[in-house]
Amino acid sequence: MRAIVFDAFGGPGNLRLAEVHKPSPAANEVLIEVHCASVNPVDWKIREGMLAELFPYEFPIVPGWDAAGVVAGTGKGVTAFHVGDKVFAYCRKPKVQHGTYAEYVTMAAEAVAPMPRNLDFAAASTIPLTGLTAWQSLFDAGKLSAGQKVLIHAGAGGVGSLAIQFAKSAGATVFTTARGRNHSYVKGLGADAAIDYTREKFVDAVRALAPGGIDLVFDTVGKHVQRESYKTLKRGGTLVSIIDLSESGEAEPYGVRTSFVFVSPNGGQLREIAALIEGGTVRPAEYEEIPLDRAAEAQERSRTGHVRGKIVLNIR
Numbered sequence: 001m002r003a004i005v006f007d008a009f010g011g012p013g014n015l016r017l018a019e020v021h022k023p024s025p026a027a028n029e030v031l032i033e034v035h036c037a038s039v040n041p042v043d044w045k046i047r048e049g050m051l052a053e054l055f056p057y058e059f060p061i062v063p064g065w066d067a068a069g070v071v072a073g074t075g076k077g078v079t080a081f082h083v084g085d086k087v088f089a090y091c092r093k094p095k096v097q098h099g100t101y102a103e104y105v106t107m108a109a110e111a112v113a114p115m116p117r118n119l120d121f122a123a124a125s126t127i128p129l130t131g132l133t134a135w136q137s138l139f140d141a142g143k144l145s146a147g148q149k150v151l152i153h154a155g156a157g158g159v160g161s162l163a164i165q166f167a168k169s170a171g172a173t174v175f176t177t178a179r180g181r182n183h184s185y186v187k188g189l190g191a192d193a194a195i196d197y198t199r200e201k202f203v204d205a206v207r208a209l210a211p212g213g214i215d216l217v218f219d220t221v222g223k224h225v226q227r228e229s230y231k232t233l234k235r236g237g238t239l240v241s242i243i244d245l246s247e248s249g250e251a252e253p254y255g256v257r258t259s260f261v262f263v264s265p266n267g268g269q270l271r272e273i274a275a276l277i278e279g280g281t282v283r284p285a286e287y288e289e290i291p292l293d294r295a296a297e298a299q300e301r302s303r304t305g306h307v308r309g310k311i312v313l314n315i316r
């Protein structure tokens, strides 16, 4: 099968299109014929070796953790899926080796879900990693509930685009940071207020919007953004970070809780997200499609940190 691979950690030039062995599903696994794989910042971080100490890996590595496609086979014990089903999944496995920038990938059936019926493969591939990250951060770690106020950083990004919509669908008031050119986009997703972090201090803007403080900060940027964010929370509030908690020492005077999330595969939560999409409450982030052989370019654009929405690799 065709796949993008790399044989050593390094720059985008290490990515090459290759013929590699087609995988077969083990017990309790599904074989997915991948139609589209979306690109996430973690893909270039892995390529550069930034996660080498977090996960076991083996070269050559096929990058990519997001897939939408068609079930092409099932392993022993799989009853929930059949050949021909349209599915999507966040395909992170215990070892970094066989990713989704490929014509086929295998994944544990429990992490796979039927694609939302109203989406095509490209749109569906934008959902799993970012959707599960937003879901687990807002609801599992952040305990967000109706009537609460939340600040979502980087609302125009892949994670932020879905986080805004999930928070609104849960009945929260949503403030988000984005540069001015993205304000109509994030407001179109439901944000109650957009703060241009390049022109004003977001702390001042949030304090003006919510003088009594807010309930939850979703930190998708880290460092000084995390440090400043503690000032926006009410006592007893929560900051959930998907970057790290390197600034959590700053939290103590504010009497707030901190939590770090590293997104886990979860087919059950993907089904819940699919239901919101089918019901029209949530739509995919804006995305651009490019062919698989331009994966290096896609990762370099992701690396700038200023892509609006997502980039999708077309594999078929």
Ligand SMILES: NC(=O)c1ccc[n+]([C@@H]2O[C@H](COP(=O)([O-])OP(=O)(O)OC[C@H]3O[C@@H](n4cnc5c(N)ncnc54)[C@H](OP(=O)(O)O)[C@@H]3O)[C@@H](O)[C@H]2O)c1
Residues within 6 Å of the ligand: 040, 041, 042, 129, 130, 133, 153, 154, 155, 156, 157, 158, 159, 160, 177, 178, 179, 180, 182, 197, 220, 221, 225, 241, 242, 243, 261, 262, 263, 302, 305, 306, 307, 308, 309
């Ligand atoms: N721990 C986990 O499980 C987990 C899961 C998913 C993602 N992540 C990490 O979370 C981060 C965000 O992921 P993503 O997929 O959403 O990335 P992304 O799609 O690449 O995010 C890009 C967006 O970030 C915005 N942005 C950049 N700097 C900003 C700042 N200082 N303040 C506000 N917005 C800013 C940009 O908007 P403007 O152009 O408007 O600035 C752009 O739209 C990445 O570092 C990723 O690796 C972690």
